Amino acid sequence: MDTIYALATARGKAGVAVIRISGPNAWEATRLLAGKLPQPRQAGLRMLHLDGEALDEAVVLCFEAGASFTGEQVAELHIHGAVATVTAVLRALSDIDDLRLAEPGEFTRRALENGRLDLSQVEGLSDLIDAETESQRKQALKVLSGAVGKVVEDWRKGLIRAAALLEATIDFADEDVPVDVSPEVTAALTSVRASLKAELDRFSAAERIRDGFEVAIVGRPNAGKSTLLNALAGRDAAITSEVAGTTRDVIEVRMDLSGLSVTLLDTAGLRNTDDVVESIGVDRAIQRAKTADLRIFLLDGEDVPMLSPSEGDIVVRGKADISTQDEFSVSGKTGQGVQELIERLTDILIHRVQGAGLLSRERHRILLLDAFGALESAQGELCSDLDQPELAAEYLRDAARSLESLVGRVDVEHLLDEVFSSFCIGK
Secondary structure, X not given: OOEEEEEOOXXXXXXXXXXXXXXXXXXXXXXXXXXXXXOOOOOEEEEEEEOXXXXXXXXXXXXXXXXXXXXXXXXXXXXXEOHXXXXXXXXXXXXXXXXXEOOOOHHHHHHHHOOOOOHHHHHHHHHHHHOOOHHHHHHHHHHHOOHHHHHHHHHHHHHHHHHHHHHHHHHOOOOOOOOOOHHHHHXXXXXXXXXXXXXXXXXXXXXHHXXXXXXXXXXXXXXXXXXHXXXXXXXXXXXXXXXXXXXXXXXXXXXXXXXXXXXEEEOOOOOOOOOHHHHHHHHHHHHHHHHOOXXXXXXXXXXXXXXXXXXXXXXXXXXXXXXXXXXXXXOOOOOOOHHHHHHHHXXXXXXXXXXXXXXXXHHHHHHHHHHHHHHHHHHHHHHOOOOOHHHHHHHHHHHHHHHHHHOOOOOOHHHHHHHHOOOOOOO
């Protein structure tokens, strides 16, 4: 493996910047800049030089192969975060033979290849880097900790045990097998199937935590949707006007509601119109509202045309500052009822993510479905009158392979480029 290096912290001026070096020549390259190295896992203050020129004073850390993030020899240079200083040290490293700049995600990819992380942990690390809310951070950290691998290994052990029992009956088909293995095999399959089904049922909630919710504000033209969006966002995100039909496109505002990522959508007012551009906006509004996780119907005295509330949607009367109503109402202009609306919206979304599972990517869902389908086929063979345990055993092996693909043990080489393309250089 080549020895690679990269800036591991964000670019730009900062108090401290960290440059990571990994590979068989990591320590030797660091020694050329820093002189005598500190003991592994002990920080040492060193002046960095190259060809007699002082570069910076740095804290140097070394990690042994097998005890580092990548599993290789690793050195870290904690330097001052000035742009010029970072550039000078990176340029010095580029002048050292057998070193090259790391590609995006290459440090993490080496951690995967060296068995320091499984594929689900790599995805968890990616999600942790991208986390914007507390719920996303907690979910990503749980996946990064290896929780998925532990669950998958429990499922896999049960399937391997069941397959081994079935294969024993095949191997001794011409002899009397002293124990009927059917009850144990059936129990193992039933247990794993139930666990897979439970995880599939919790997938949607986990996916919403990772990707966030979309909430569309819908109503007739000039119902106060844009004013309400601005009040919820706490800034002028949308243009407001007394002229009906001002909003022509979907305006998006991201918010953090009690640790949940929520994208609010301000949509065009729903009405029949001969204006071509406004008509396109209305069509887009309907489509986005239909695909949103939840809709806020803002009433102005009449029902909203073209759409009807679904179960879980919020119906509220707008412009509470100019009309008195006994029903729930809000005013984006004065803020009346806005906090209550936020609380109602938050309660609904928190309820939807309760009991969220570990797996949150479409790849995970497809593999779980593959494994679940294979188990159904295996149970079908066991319950049939054809007495073909070899087919049931093969279905069990298919299920186990699908689960192993979840953590990257088999059949995932074609996925790696896509997974690591989202990582930054230095990670």
